[in-house]
Amino acid sequence: MTNMLEEKSLKTPNGEIYYWFSKNRINSDLCIVFCHGLTADHSLFEKQIDFFTSRYKILLWDIPLHGKSIPYKNFTYDNVVDGLNQIIEKECASKLIFVGQSGGGFISQAFINKYPDNVHGFVGVGTTPLGLKYYKKSELFWVKHFATIAKLYPYSLYRKVCPKKVAVTPEARDNMYKTLVSLSKKDMLNATNAVYQEFLKVKESVQFPFPILLTYGEFDKVGLVAKYNQNWAKATNARLKVIKNASHNANYDNSMEFNHILNDYIRERVNNETHMYEMHKHLCI
Numbered sequence: 706m707t708n709m710l711e712e713k714s715l716k717t718p719n720g721e722i723y724y725w726f727s728k729n730r731i732n733s734d735l736c737i738v739f740c741h742g743l744t745a746d747h748s749l750f751e752k753q754i755d756f757f758t759s760r761y762k763i764l765l766w767d768i769p770l771h772g773k774s775i776p777y778k779n780f781t782y783d784n785v786v787d788g789l790n791q792i793i794e795k796e797c798a799s800k801l802i803f804v805g806q807s808g809g810g811f812i813s814q815a816f817i818n819k820y821p822d823n824v825h826g827f828v829g830v831g832t833t834p835l836g837l838k839y840y841k842k843s844e845l846f847w848v849k850h851f852a853t854i855a856k857l858y859p860y861s862l863y864r865k866v867c868p869k870k871v872a873v874t875p876e877a878r879d880n881m882y883k884t885l886v887s888l889s890k891k892d893m894l895n896a897t898n899a900v901y902q903e904f905l906k907v908k909e910s911v912q913f914p915f916p917i918l919l920t921y922g923e924f925d926k927v928g929l930v931a932k933y934n935q936n937w938a939k940a941t942n943a944r945l946k947v948i949k950n951a952s953h954n955a956n957y958d959n960s961m962e963f964n965h966i967l968n969d970y971i972r973e974r975v976n977n978e979t980h981m982y983e984m985h986k987h988l989c990i
Contacts, residue, residue, distance in 0.1 A: 709758050710765065715792050720777030722788045723747075724766035726796045727758050735825075735975065736762040736797040737967075738789075742807025742831070743900055744867070744893050745954075746772030746884050749806060752960035753967075760968070762798050768812060770896040772887075780899040782815035782907070790820050799823055802971055806830040806956060807927070808900050814911045815903075826974045827917045828967055831925050831953045833933040836910030839940075844929070849905060852898035860890040871953035873924055880957060910940075917943045918970045922951030922958060944970075 710725035725747055737757055739750040747765035757763050769777035769785050789812075793801065801824045805813030810832020817824050818835075837845065847854075855863070864885045868878040885893070919934045930953065938945040946966050951958035 709754050710763075713796075714773075715788060715795075717784075717788050717791075719779045719784055719788075720769060720774065722766065722769060722777075722792065723773040724764060724792055724796075726764050727762045729758050731759070731762065733761050734798045735800040735802065735971070736764055736793075737802045737804060737971070738764045738793070738797070738813075740766070740803065740805040740809030740813045741768060741771070742809050742954075743897055744771070744885060744888060745806070745809075745881065746887075748772075748880060748884065749954060749957060750804075751880075752957050753804075753964060756960075756964045756968070761802075761971070764792070764797060766792065768809065770892070770899055772884075775892055780903070782812065782903045783819070785812060786816040786819055789816060793823075800825045802826040802828070802974070804828045804830065804956075804967065805832050807832050807953065811835060811900065811904055815907070817913065818911045821914060824915075826915055826970065827913060828970060829917070829919045829921075829934070830956050830963070831921045831927065831930050833928075833930060834910055834937045835904070835907045837905075837908055838910065839933060839936060845905065848901050851901055852894050855897060856894055860893070863893075871927060872958055873922075873950065873952045874958050877952075877954050877957040881954065913941065915974070917941065918946065918966070919943050920946045920948055920955060920963065920966065922948045922953060922955035924950075924952040925955065927953040 711728050712725050715722045741747060741749040746767050750765055767774040770780055803813040810829045813827060814835045817827060867885060868881040871881055872878045919938055921930050921934050934945060948955040948959050948962055956963045
C-alpha cells in the first residue's frame with residue numbers, strides 16, 4: 706500500500722489528521738475520497754488501491770479519533786469536514802467522488818452538505834442516511850446510548866466478536882481485528898460516542914444534486930442496514946446494489962465485485978456529465 710500512496714498529515718487546532726494520497730499523478734481531474742467506518746482506519750480500503758490508482762487520483766484518510774489521527778479534540782462533523790476540505794483543496798482534483806463505508810458515510814454526507822460544489826458522486830457502503838426522518842425513536846435510543854452499553858462489554862471479547870460480525874472472509878476479519886487491536890477501549894468509546902452524538906444532531910437529510918449509489922453486503926446484519934438502504938433508495942430514487950458473499954465491510958469482503966460496481970458508477974457519472982456539457986455547448990453556439 707505504501708508504494709502506491711504517499712503518507713501526509715494536516716495539523717489543525719484540534720489535532721493532526723493523517724491521510725494517504727496517490728503518488729501516481731495521472732492525468733485525471735477526478736479524485737475518489739474514501740471514508741472508512743467507525744473503529745476502522747484507512748486500511749479498510751486497501752483492496753481498492755491497486756484497482757483505482759491506475760485510473761484516478763485517490764485519497765484515503767484516518768478520520769479524526771481513528772487510526773493515526775488520535776488524539777483529536779472538539780470532534781464535530783463541521784470541524785472534521787473542514788479539515789478534510791483543507792486536504793482536498795491542497796491535494797485533489799476538481800471533481801470528487803465520495804465513498805463512505807458505515808460511519809464514514811455520515812462524514813461523507815456531512816461534507817457534501819457543507820461543500821457540495823466539487824462533489825460529483827456518492828457511493829454508500831453499508832452506511833445509512835443522515836436525517837432523523839428515517840429512524841424510529843426506539844432505534845435512535847440505541848444510537849444515543851451505544852457507548853454507554855459498549856463500556857460494559859469486555860473489550861477483549863468485543864475485539865473477537867466484532868470482526869466476525871462485520872466481515873465474512875478471513876482476510877477482511879483479520880483487517881478489522883488488527884485495527885481494533887491498535888485501538889484502546891477508551892479510544893473506541895471516544896470515537897463511537899463522538900460520531901453517534903453528532904449523528905443525532907442532524908435533523909434534515911442531505912439533498913444530493915446528482916444520482917447516488919447505495920450498496921451493502923448480502924450478509925450485513927449490523928443494525929438495520931438493509932432496511933435503511935431500501936427505504937433510502939426509494940425516497941431518493943437511488944440505485945441500490947447488494948454485494949454478494951459480503952457483510953458490513955463489503956468493499957473488503959468482495960472487493961472484485963465492489964470495485965467493478967464502483968468503477969461503472971464513476972464512468973457513468975463522467976460520461977453523463979461530458980454528454981451534458983456537450984449538449985450545453987451546442988445549445989450555446
